[in-house]
Amino acid sequence: MQYMLLIYGNEEGMKTATPGDREAMFKAYGEFTASIVKSGNMKAGDALQPTSTATTVRVRDGKTLTTDGPFAETKEQLGGYYLVEAKDLDEASKIAARIPGARVGSIEVRPVMAMPADYPRPKA
Amino acid sequence: MLGSGRAMASGSETVERVFRQERGRILATLIRLVGDIDLAQESLASALEAALVQWPAEGTPENPRAWLIRTARNKAVDRLRRGALFEEKRAALELETALASPAAPDVEEPVDDRLRLIFTCCHPALAVEAQVALTLRTLGGLETEQIARAFLVPVATMAQRLVRAKAKIRQAGIPYRVPEPDEMPARLDAVLAVIYLIFNEGYAASSGAALVRRETCEEAIRLGRLLVELMPAAAEARALLALMLLQDARRDARVDPDGEIILLEEQDRARWDRGAIEEGLSLIDGTLRAAFPGPYALQAAIAGVHAQSARAEETDWIQIVGLYTLLGELHPSPVVSLNHAVAIAMATGPAEGLRRIEALAASGALADYHLLPAARADLLRRLGRFSEAAAAYRQALALAGNQSDRRFLQRRLIEVGGAVPPN
Numbered sequence: 001m002q003y004m005l006l007i008y009g010n011e012e013g014m015k016t017a018t019p020g021d022r023e024a025m026f027k028a029y030g031e032f033t034a035s036i037v038k039s040g041n042m043k044a045g046d047a048l049q050p051t052s053t054a055t056t057v058r059v060r061d062g063k064t065l066t067t068d069g070p071f072a073e074t075k076e077q078l079g080g081y082y083l084v085e086a087k088d089l090d091e092a093s094k095i096a097a098r099i100p101g102a103r104v105g106s107i108e109v110r111p112v113m114a115m116p117a118d119y120p121r122p123k124a
Numbered sequence: 125m126l127g128s129g130r131a132m133a134s135g136s137e138t139v140e141r142v143f144r145q146e147r148g149r150i151l152a153t154l155i156r157l158v159g160d161i162d163l164a165q166e167s168l169a170s171a172l173e174a175a176l177v178q179w180p181a182e183g184t185p186e187n188p189r190a191w192l193i194r195t196a197r198n199k200a201v202d203r204l205r206r207g208a209l210f211e212e213k214r215a216a217l218e219l220e221t222a223l224a225s226p227a228a229p230d231v232e233e234p235v236d237d238r239l240r241l242i243f244t245c246c247h248p249a250l251a252v253e254a255q256v257a258l259t260l261r262t263l264g265g266l267e268t269e270q271i272a273r274a275f276l277v278p279v280a281t282m283a284q285r286l287v288r289a290k291a292k293i294r295q296a297g298i299p300y301r302v303p304e305p306d307e308m309p310a311r312l313d314a315v316l317a318v319i320y321l322i323f324n325e326g327y328a329a330s331s332g333a334a335l336v337r338r339e340t341c342e343e344a345i346r347l348g349r350l351l352v353e354l355m356p357a358a359a360e361a362r363a364l365l366a367l368m369l370l371q372d373a374r375r376d377a378r379v380d381p382d383g384e385i386i387l388l389e390e391q392d393r394a395r396w397d398r399g400a401i402e403e404g405l406s407l408i409d410g411t412l413r414a415a416f417p418g419p420y421a422l423q424a425a426i427a428g429v430h431a432q433s434a435r436a437e438e439t440d441w442i443q444i445v446g447l448y449t450l451l452g453e454l455h456p457s458p459v460v461s462l463n464h465a466v467a468i469a470m471a472t473g474p475a476e477g478l479r480r481i482e483a484l485a486a487s488g489a490l491a492d493y494h495l496l497p498a499a500r501a502d503l504l505r506r507l508g509r510f511s512e513a514a515a516a517y518r519q520a521l522a523l524a525g526n527q528s529d530r531r532f533l534q535r536r537l538i539e540v541g542g543a544v545p546p547n
Contacts, residue, residue: 001297003297088297089298090298090303092297109296111297114214
């Protein structure tokens with residue numbers, strides 16, 4: 001099965017981090033990512049720019065409404081994700097627990113919905 | 125005609141007997157074979173219908189359990205084939221392929237499937253109330269209506285809770301397996317917590333009919349026995365069963381015919397169930413010699429001291445204080461601190477117990493727990509400080525929800541000369 005591991009954390013906390021903290025975090029993510037590439041679990045993964053760069057788009061009655069900011073104000077914000085292949089929720093949860101952000105924020109583990117084989121998807 | 129009529133009766137009796145005794149095991153194996161709790165439950169019901177028709181007419185199969193499993197498995201494939209959803213069709217294909225392959229899963233396996241089932245039902249990715257409901261519905265013999273009654277929620281709510289939990293297991297990929305050794309301690313704790321929660325719902329229920337409460341306790345004890353049977357090396361599983369048996373032994377003595385609570389020290393100990401006490405004590409025999417006894421072992425040992433005291437005055441409070449000291453060090457909680465303080469009051473006099481309870485209250489712990497002011501009130505009463513006792517009984521009354529608890533506190537309040545506040 002595929003699982004999306006959504007990394008939530010407090011952006012304000014990140015802003016006050018020292019350059020040393022950032023460097024350590026960056027290194028920890030690098031090591032973690034390398035480990036799940038090696039184990040074959042990793043399908044995709046990226047870090048996101050902070051919510052101050054977010055734009056929310058909605059279409060209502062055919063009209064596009066574009067607004068500044070994330071769709072909802074929350075205490076912890078989505079800061080990145082990994083898409084992993086795991087045999088079950090236990091394996092996915094163990095991977096999630098190793099994400100460096102799990103020690104300061106929260107990881108939401110969401111199963112990816114299976115789609116029919118003929119469902120459109122980009123070429124690998 | 126007469127002969128076949130008798131055969132029919134005995135055939136359907138066999139079906140019922142096999143089903144009653146083996147339902148949990150059959151269902152647990154089927155879940156492994158078909159990979160889904162709902163599908164297993166539905167196809168088992170269909171297989172049972174088939175058995176009720178075929179066994180009386182054609183005779184009982186040699187291995188009724190294997191027959192039911194095989195028939196239900198085939199019904200599951202049929203059901204999936206007829207399914208309209210893409211996911212069902214895919215599942216049917218996968219299941220047929222799996223069953224046709226040389227490595228097809230066996231009906232019999234070295235690991236009892238009920239062990240897989242219990243760990244899946246008590247998986248931490250499910251809400252605790254869902255864990256409880258699923259455990260009772262699949263491993264216990266209870267119908268959704270009975271579970272709803274035991275937990276005082278509408279049947280529709282309980283049914284919805286079960287549907288959601290089963291959907292989460294399926295969609296989130298909660299595995300159907302016994303946890304790895306490194307995960308086992310935490311996962312076993314979760315299973316024990318669910319079983320003890322079920323027991324306490326029956327034992328200390330805030331309301332509900334006596335019969336329902338009794339049924340709930342019996343079901344918890346049955347699950348406890350099952351866990352001991354499946355995990356004979358797990359000391360805490362044995363200790364939990366012991367604790368439940370030792371508490372349940374007092375069931376008939378702890379309420380009077382009007383349903384009023386009788387305190388431990390005032391119970392007629394001749395009405396305690398000696399058989400349950402003997403069994404409980406034998407289960408924890410030797411467990412306290414472990415270097416770090418678990419919380420259930422220590423609680424069972426405390427219940428065991430009470431069970432072995434022929435009269436309340438003979439209770440070995442010094443030993444109980446020692447056990448609470450150990451429990452407080454190894455597995456601290458505010459409730460343990462409260463009970464520890466009460467035991468100290470019994471062993472060495474109310475003043476020291478009162479000092480500890482007041483320190484606990486000052487810490488802000490258990491602020492909503494009626495037994496904290498109730499215990500404080502009791503010690504003040506014993507010290508003859510009646511007006512302070514009355515104030516504490518009123519505090520306890522303001523927090524107590526259970527009617528028989530309330531009536532008990534009101535009686536005590538009158539005893540210390542206080543006026544009962546209006547409800």
